[in-house]
Amino acid sequence: MSRTVDKLVMMANQIGKFFVPQRDGDPVAAIADHLQKFWDPRMRAGIIAHLAAGGAGLDGPVREAVGRLKKPSA
Amino acid sequence: MSLVQEIDYGTPASKSTQTVTLTIDGNPVTVSAGTSIMRAAMDAGIQVPKLCATDSVDAFGSCRLCLVEIAGRAGTPASCTTPVAAGMVVSTQTERLKQVRKGVMELYISDHPLDCLTCAANGDCELQDMAGAVGLRDVRYGYEGENHLKLEKDESNPYFTFDASKCIVCSRCVRACEEVQGTFALTIQGRGFDSKVSAGAFGDDFLSSECVSCGACVQACPTATLSEKSLIEIGQPEHSVVTTCAYCGVGCSFKAEMRGEELVRMVPYKEGKANHGHSCVKGRFAWGYANHKERILKPMIRESIEQPWREVSWQVAIDRVASEFKRLQGKHGRLAIGGITSSRCTNEETYLVQKLVRGGFGNNNVDTCARVCHSPTGYGLKTTFGTSAGTQDFDSVDQSDVIMVIGANPTDAHPVFASRMKKRLRAGAKLIVIDPRRTDIVRMPHIEADYHLPLRPGTNAAILNALAHTIVTEGLVDEAFVREFCDRDAFEHWASFVSEPQNSPETVGLVAGVSPAAIRGAARLYATGGNGAIYYGLGVTEHSQGTTAVMALANLAMATGNLGKRGVGVNPLRGQNNVQGACDMGSFPHELTGYRHISDDATRTMFEKLWGRPLDAEPGLRIPNMFDAAIDGTFKGLYVQGEDILQSDPNTEHVVRALAAMECVVVQDLFLNETANYAHVFLPGSTFLEKDGTFTNAERRINRVRKVMTPKNGMADWEITLAIAKAMGFEMPYSHPSEIMDEIAKLTPTFAGVSYELLDKEGSVQWPCNEKAPLGTPIMHIGGFARGKGNFMITEYVPTDERTGPRFPLLLTTGRILSQYNVGAQTRRTDNVVWHQEDVLEIHPHDAEQRGIRDGDWVKLDSRAGGTALHARITDRVAPGVVYTTFHHPDTQANVVTTEYSDWATNCPEYKVTAVQVSPSNGPSEWQKEYAEQADHSRRIATKVAAE
């Protein structure tokens, strides 16, 4: 796993740690929405590819959220 | 053009809403109750002679020139200290008054040098004016009596002199130092005839005293006693232009006083709504960098960073940028390049850079230096309140009863606003400081924090949750406010969350290293002490939980009803002059102007239509992401305007690798900054003195920047961006920055009413400025939140991954110092270096003792990211286990040690927490030596080399 992917996993898990404790709405949707809105396509592509390759290190809800991401067009 | 003359009303304006009518010299005058007779007379156009009175400080009544007679009252009261009363009949000119005034002037002049013709204040001296006004023709005492004419001149301050022989002991300087600046550095020493103004204790001069060189004393001085050295050297200015300071986010208005193209001095502008005539050492004096010999005035290019620079024409340089960027996009794809806007530059310039990236580069790879400072503010406040900005104007602090300062060091970083805050604190407002370090405001003359919570770096969210816990569990919530203005479910969820035991002060106290009683006390004070105002800075945002902490602050304010009125609010203190503006202008990769997401079709379409370009709906790279992508090889070209990312971004070695991996780095700056060492094209920038535009300060105030001199580099920064865009085939037809603002107004609902015409008329306005608020919005969220209902967020404390351990047992936190600004590019090139020549490491005596470190020793500072060396300063300002430094000097490069950990929401770097080890050292580290060598090598300029 490259350093970049490690970093993406860490960042995604960090996002998860904020949204999981929220008591309004669906945390998985919130995580996915955040990734969609703030991550550039190559970052999203990177994390999607990482999930496809097993998604090592991704926390449960984050994993689920990455699974819901649309594959970026670029 | 002429000199902007401001009226001195003699005494401050009364705040009373009641009015009083009186008669002065036969003229009926109606003024606010509590106004002095002097000011009332001025309102009626009657100038009462005065020397010790000036409207920036309270009346003092010492010069005895402003005496008047009042019908039915005995004696000759001073008009400055006597308030008006209804029906009062005042005479300002009677035979008796004439005699007394002449008598007083005769005394003054009997102890004053008679060198008017060669005096620096000649033509701008109140003593001279008054001698004329009272008709003094003779000094019958002679000049052989006791006098002060031989007193020595104190020239220790680099910017101004104190010539005691010219002093009339009016105390205006002393009072300005106390009342306006709040430093209390000056005093009157001795009594009677021996009274003299003195800086600090006996034997101190201005430089060695507590003086912070804010210039308030110089401003207040009616004679040449306190004079700017530049004025003494150049002479009296003949015209002036009102503009806005380009240093911190306070956004002070200044009069740039000129002789022709030469700047004589910068004088704080009384009408400036952010600073009301006050200034700090940076804005007032530290503008010499504009003419510094290291300033680059010609464009330069090179093929590789190994080569020396070659000076070229603007055309060649611009063409090189365009052709390289096009080449890189052709080879690596549309997303392979991007740009960085600067919080130092104007709104208009920033807007153009993001427009160039979005419209010209065809992607959204644009970011701004706010990424690394206040991006969590934008996200946090937008989520909770609905607007990515602070809630108050600066004046609001005058009505605060409890002030909470968290993760901010206003007396160093926002000195002019700090002076306002200090004034309010001296008047009795309570103070809570939450900071790992004992910052100056914790204890200053006549100020002492009621609570200082010296928390362990990285535990903001925990502490704020504990404050909330106290407020909720002790029944201190403003139920009525929450019921009316906030989302009920969100509140209930939040209240039950903060009430959980892990958020109790007793539990959090252990984690944060703060006494639970102090946490509870602070919470009670904030919740019940009247108007509670929160002021915060990068000590809140620059953490892995920066955004969480901003939300936690918003939660506290909502729960206690401290929003939507004067004296309250959640107020980010912005580091740079235009952080707010850069964010407003669509500098973030995911949003267009006015904080609208790029994926919003309606917004995007509007921009596409006006710009005539298709826009990408996908968010672009943020600065740290750009570095990662560069190292990964997918990001190849970067246009950086006015920001030194190499020195200011964390983990310098990582940034170096990223820059080195790019094929075309374009730096636009005043100086060959550290980033330029890795650049291929250098475009010389213009200073704020050389261009028109606007800055938006921390209170959302849009201030005009006005050109006072021709750009020395030949082009204003906005014109450079236009040229690049044009070379890339994207025409932007503007002939003046006002047209850029017109476009911003057209495209941005919160700016709809903004125009240069309006700014010229009003001085400044605070956005939102539109049909609903044609003159702007000083206080946000009155009668309801911008987003509808206030949104409480759960702010669970998640410790950072940056942990101390046996190898790195100490926590490093970073900050700023008064005399230096940011990476120091400007201030290091001024005489401000006399106060701060280098960055030092503050370390607690206990930690120093353990390591055998003495005060002033060289020490090595190592983290997991890297190491540097600097001098140690032993102080108990920091707690044991915590060390502190500033990041102003590239020789030290504090960011060599900081890590890439960042805020979960915005990737704002975690500058404030780095696990480090400190050990004795012999001098600069190997890395520092290599870096210095590389920098020297990289800064070579071929033409100069040849010429030499």
Add this chain to the structure above:
Amino acid sequence: MTTRIFVPRDAAARAVGADRVAAALESEAKRLGLSIQLVRTGSRGLFWLEPMIEVETPGGRIAFGPVTAKDVPGLFTGGLPLSAAHPLCVGRPEDIPFLKRQTRITFARCGIVDPLSLADYRAHGGYRGLERAKSLGAAGTVEEVVKSGLRGRGGAGFPTGIKWKTVADTTADQKYIVCNADEGDSGTYADRMIMEGDPFLLIEGMTIAGFAVGATKGYVYIRSEYPDAIRVMARAIMLAEAEGLLGAEVKFDIEIRVGAGAYVCGEETSLLESLEGKRGQVRAKPPLPAHKGLFGKPTVINNLISLATVPAILADGAKHYADLGMGRSRGTMPIQLAGNVKHGGLFEAAFGLTLGEIVDDIGGGTASGRPVRAVQVGGPLGAYFPRALFDTPFDYEAFTARDGLVGHGGVVVFDDTVDMAKQARFALEFCAIESCGKCTPCRIGSVRGTETMDKIIRGERTAANLALITDLCQTLKFGSLCALGGFTPYPVMSAINHFPEDFNRPRLSAAAE
């Protein structure tokens, strides 16, 4: 049986050997096996008789003075009580004309009681004033002080009751009573005598003031030159606290603050600045201390004598006090005779005596025996009166009408050897030395005035320089921020106007002098 012998502990008596006399009395009595009880009292104020000791006899007290330690064995020759036949015996003190002619209200107890005995204080009518105040209520007490016609004894003569009423009518969370005991006028000592001789009187007066205006805290600002007074006051406050006469129970306490030697701190606003720990520098008025005084709170700041007169006014009723005096000057004034005077001392009398009566009859003329040439009334800033004006009655308005002032009641006598030009110069020099330096007329004018007066004394362009001094005095009078500069013209101009011959004399060269 033990015989009580009274020896003053007043600084004026101690200065001339009262302590040595007391020690001698004790050792001599011991040697003779006589049983005496020494009581250290305040002074009666007959300074030419100090140390004046009194011995208790069945027929009342008998006084001896001035007594030295050497005289003591002789005093005991007839055993106890000491013999009235002794040449130093001056008889019953009350019969001494200097005392007999007085109307002692404020000083009724001074010199009689043990200043640190609350029992003594009570036995001589102490705390009757406070009791009556309580029965009248706060507003009634203020009213009583208004009706008494009492005016500020510090010198300004502002009606005390009106000051109190202003403070009483101002709402605030905290109010203060400040006693101005920074008695700096030359030739004055009335404040000191009360502090050393009857300190509970001041405590009672301040307590009444606190009750009347709603203040819970009092300060006594005592000049540092009064170490005895500071000690006695401090002890008296402790005793009063111990008896619950000060403190939480009565919701009033008192603290002593000691000055640092600045005359100008006797000016009320500088005193307040000094009390706050700042430079003793004059504040501009308004705001009045009654509205914004100590620490910005409504403050009664009164001269010590004003406060010490209040208990008697309350105890015996406003009318009793107001019936004394003349014109708008009601009640009594402690006149303090000093300088070149035969009978120096404190003389409390109703307003209305003429200056001539005071100096010639009561004071007995000069101590040197030479003719009286000039009298300075009201301290160093008071006017010099020539004999021609000795018909001036002691009354605020009468003195003002003659460009003089009553001030704090100090009367300093000069004989015909005085050089009035030097006195005028001294007034300006005094102003220069004591100026706080805030306002320009006083700060620079006092120095220029001294220099100009030197020129006059040297005989340089006398007419022009006298005109300049006259102009300067106008500037000082109307331009100064406080009375220091504002009143300096009184001694200067009175000297010039009443003794012009001293300003036009051909001068000897300095070397010849």
